[in-house]
Amino acid sequence: MSRLLGRPLAALTVVAALALAGCTAQAPDPAPTITEGAPTAAASDSASPAAASATPSAAALVPGGTAQENLPFFTQIVAGVWAGPDQSTGRAYIDALSAGGFDRGAMQVTADQSTIGNAAESIAFSVRIGEECLVGQVGPSIGQPVTAVMPGLAAGGCLIGQTVGID
Template structure:
């Protein structure tokens, strides 16, 4: 029931507010409630302390690396979108601005998708979405024109294999 209610809220936000999927879902916890395990399992085993060998190290890529973890490529993806958003007036940012920035750091144009720059009423889109298919995952970014903010996430592709829903603008 909880997921159905949140699903309705997301649909309303998408239809009315123009927030885009990433903005509408930000901050929502849609994960199922944790399953309680037996009382002995959690109380009897102390949690391990991280050692130097198990602590993850941050990887900062300068160019797209298909063999790097998705999180490292996501960081590069976000940095490229942030740079494009900050170096261009918000009213002038188009999908091509964002995809060109991604291509500039090595993401393949053939693996990219972008949302339309204009709404069906021929108004400037309040949000722009871009994605890059990387293996079995999608790096998805959203630019919000009103505050020139960028948000990114790793997502599974939709059933068609694409990363975004809707009309896809050609990416050069």
């Protein structure tokens, strides 16, 4: 399999694994909506992820809206950070999403470094909205950013495994 075909397949596999991990004994949730190869955000004169997310565009936050309604704006912010210098830094995504109006208290992010200090192959971050989650994954092993709406975990939160604190 070529490297170009392997990256999207790996990204979809990770997103599918996250979706399956969120399954509970409740009624089945609709299939996750996956957006791969997010639209490119307009260029900004500032290197700040928050400034990149503030660039006018078609998508906007829907206050009180569902995860599905806010997926285009989430995807746009992720694409803006990905296009900048901090594309492999979890904090950059959290700061940009927060600056865009998403609830920082409802967010989770995985470490952007391994336990031995190497850059992570991928990082995941999320925003819980009601019973659903906006989930993003980026990194050198993923290729283009991947975003999806997924069911929230029964115990709360969106991401399985160890996450890092958000201040």
